[in-house]
Amino acid sequence: MxxxxxxxxxxxxxxxxxxxxxxxxxxxxxxxxxxxxxxxxxxxxxxxxxxxxxxxxxxxxxxxxxxxxxxxxxxxxxxxxxxxxxxxxxxxxxxxEARLDNVVYRAGFAKSRDMARQLVKHGHFTVNGRKVDIPSFQVSENDIIEVRKTSVELTPFVVARAEAGEKTVPAWLEAIPNKMQVLVHGLPQRQVIDTxxxxxxxxxxxxx
Incomplete structure (x- = not known):
């Protein structure tokens, strides 16, 4: 590739x-x-x-x-x-914005999109309980993205929990660091995308 x-x-x-x-x-x-x-x-x-x-x-x-x-x-x-x-x-x-790696980055679970892409590729995330290792996977409204139980104690996620709240999470997402979950409330409109x-x-x- x-x-x-x-x-x-x-x-x-x-x-x-x-x-x-x-x-x-x-x-x-x-x-x-x-x-x-x-x-x-x-x-x-x-x-x-x-x-x-x-x-x-x-x-x-x-x-x-x-x-x-x-x-x-x-x-x-x-x-x-x-x-x-x-x-x-x-x-x-x-x-x-709806790419899985971007959602992981926006939620504060990775310091860059490159890092988020690598974490997704290595199979550390599930979407609605199903393992997804495709960074370009398109999330949908009401999806639940979660770090797999076997991965929550890995260094990147320990750091993400420790630094929770330092990064502003967009309103269309809800990050729950103590559960290592991201809730997708809906896909964003242009006016709320800060790119x-x-x-x-x-x-x-x-x-x-």
């Missing part, structure tokens, strides 16, 4: 903004984008002509990188969002 194995911080520098791919490091003074706020590479400081296409492409790359999705899968999300009723951009964000992207630019790019 294809996956990115390079430096995450280069991705943030490429997009000229924090994508919060490295957990606590992103909030520390050691964050590379604080030290070198320009794109990586020999010509990183060179001025580039920002065409309409470039703006659309950069926004698409930023959204895909935030959620850890590669091009083929991202295109599939767009096509699914386009088939649904309502605004395609809003639908696209809702599909990405800093202009989804309309992505729609314009793919609709050409």
């Amino acid at each position: 294809a996956r990115y194995t390079g430096a995450d911080c280069k991705r943030c520098r490429r997009e000229k903004t924090k994508l919060f791919l490295k957990g606590a490091k992103c909030d520390s003074p050691k964050c590379p984008i604080e030290i070198r706020p320009y794109p990586p590479g020999e010509h990183g400081r060179a001025r580039t002509k920002e065409s309409e296409y470039l703006l659309q492409m950069r926004e698409k790359q930023k959204m895909a990188r935030i959620y850890g999705v590669l091009e083929k899968q991202f295109r599939n999300y767009y096509e699914e969002a386009n088939r649904q009723s309502g605004k395609t951009g809003d639908n696209l964000l809702r599909l990405l 800093q992207v202009q989804e309309q630019l992505v729609v314009e790019l793919y609709s050409k």
